[in-house]
Amino acid sequence: MKNKWLLQAMLLGLSFFVAIFFVKPIGVSTQFSVLSGKLHQVLHDVVSEEDLIVEDNSAENGYRSSNAYYDKDGGKIAKSIMHLKNYGMIFFINIFIGAFLGKLFLGQKKDRSSYIEKEPITQKQIWRSFISGALILFGARLAGGCTSGHMMSGMMQSSISGFVFALAVFLAAIPVAIGGEKR
Numbered sequence: 001m002k003n004k005w006l007l008q009a010m011l012l013g014l015s016f017f018v019a020i021f022f023v024k025p026i027g028v029s030t031q032f033s034v035l036s037g038k039l040h041q042v043l044h045d046v047v048s049e050e051d052l053i054v055e056d057n058s059a060e061n062g063y064r065s066s067n068a069y070y071d072k073d074g075g076k077i078a079k080s081i082m083h084l085k086n087y088g089m090i091f092f093i094n095i096f097i098g099a100f101l102g103k104l105f106l107g108q109k110k111d112r113s114s115y116i117e118k119e120p121i122t123q124k125q126i127w128r129s130f131i132s133g134a135l136i137l138f139g140a141r142l143a144g145g146c147t148s149g150h151m152m153s154g155m156m157q158s159s160i161s162g163f164v165f166a167l168a169v170f171l172a173a174i175p176v177a178i179g180g181e182k183r
Helices: 004-022 029-043 068-082 087-106 123-143 147-158 160-182
Strands: 047-053 059-066
Touching: 004 029, 004 147, 004 160, 029 068, 029 087, 047 068, 147 160
Parallel strands: none
Antiparallel strands: 047 059
């Protein structure tokens, strides 16, 4: 198929639509906070379960944390820390499973040596990649979400912040890609 990317883009759009229609918007960066929060919980008890009194004086079972980040938005992250079996974590884990299955069943068998570096990967390259990934993840949490959450799901919901984020991503990514291509 000549325009295989078009079919792939349509499938990606369909999967986002189905997720938003049936469950909730797609986004995964919060799950990194949940995983680190689980480790934090194991080392130091930071999340507790308590009965909350909401504004209409009805009792609601909730979770609170001594860490303000876990406690924001009514303790949503605190609750996820205590209950890892949730939509976000299942989605996060299935990203890796889907990638593995895609490689296993759909992986191309052709020679990829034309765009794989001939030289061995150095420790410096490994550290650069790790630090870059950590900075991207930090930025995603600082922004309140990842590209999937802000740009893809946000734009599907006609969120102004989603459109602004997409514009900022492309304004930064295009010059970086062109500059990297010239190296």
